[in-house]
Amino acid sequence: MIRRSPLKRTGFKRRELPKPRAKALCIAPGQWRAGAASSPVANPAQPKHSYVRSKKLREAYRLIPCQHCGCADGTVCCAHSNWATHGKGAGIKADDSRGASLCAACHVPLLDQGAALTRAQRRALWWAAHIKSVRLLVEIGAWPKAIPVPDTSTFPWGEQDDDNKEINNPPRF
Numbered sequence: 001m002i003r004r005s006p007l008k009r010t011g012f013k014r015r016e017l018p019k020p021r022a023k024a025l026c027i028a029p030g031q032w033r034a035g036a037a038s039s040p041v042a043n044p045a046q047p048k049h050s051y052v053r054s055k056k057l058r059e060a061y062r063l064i065p066c067q068h069c070g071c072a073d074g075t076v077c078c079a080h081s082n083w084a085t086h087g088k089g090a091g092i093k094a095d096d097s098r099g100a101s102l103c104a105a106c107h108v109p110l111l112d113q114g115a116a117l118t119r120a121q122r123r124a125l126w127w128a129a130h131i132k133s134v135r136l137l138v139e140i141g142a143w144p145k146a147i148p149v150p151d152t153s154t155f156p157w158g159e160q161d162d163d164n165k166e167i168n169n170p171p172r173f
Contacts, residue, residue, distance in 0.1 A: 053096055057097065057143070058077075058078045058099070060137050062076055062077055062101070066101060066105075067102065067128075067130075068110075068125060076101050079102040079107045079126065081130070097148070098150060100129035100130040100132075101129065102129055127155060
């Protein structure tokens with residue numbers, strides 16, 4: 001179909017310009033955003049975490065046997081911490097310095113998919129393996145010199161005491 005007469009030309013209706021937005025807030029350190037809690041106690045500001053990433057350290061975790069069951073079957077790898085206290089977040093692993101040498105039989109079923117264990121038992125299992133791994137890697141000289149050795153002197157999830165047997169004596173599976 002061919003149009004023989006030109007289209008009627010009408011002017012376009014002008015759109016209204018958007019109203020100017022309020023000036024962006026520049027938040028200095030120590031200040032709080034509008035709508036956020038007014039008290040630092042209710043919503044404490046967290047500093048950004050600088051992550052330790054080292055291929056040498058991850059490979060060093062593979063040099064030693066599993067620090068939970070003792071097997072050295074070739075499936076031993078760095079089992080990163082699953083807790084925010086060590087830098088774990090949504091979509092990001094914890095520091096490489098916060099790892100434990102665990103085999104596939106201990107890593108996946110007990111820690112990552114650990115429905116058989118309570119949270120305290122999983123933490124205790126990982127913490128015991130982490131301490132052993134760090135000490136052994138430092139002892140044999142496999143810990144990279146450029147990476148600081150993490151503090152393993154205190155349990156990061158509260159006090160250790162003799163009443164809490166789950167933490168002092170992690171379950172053996």
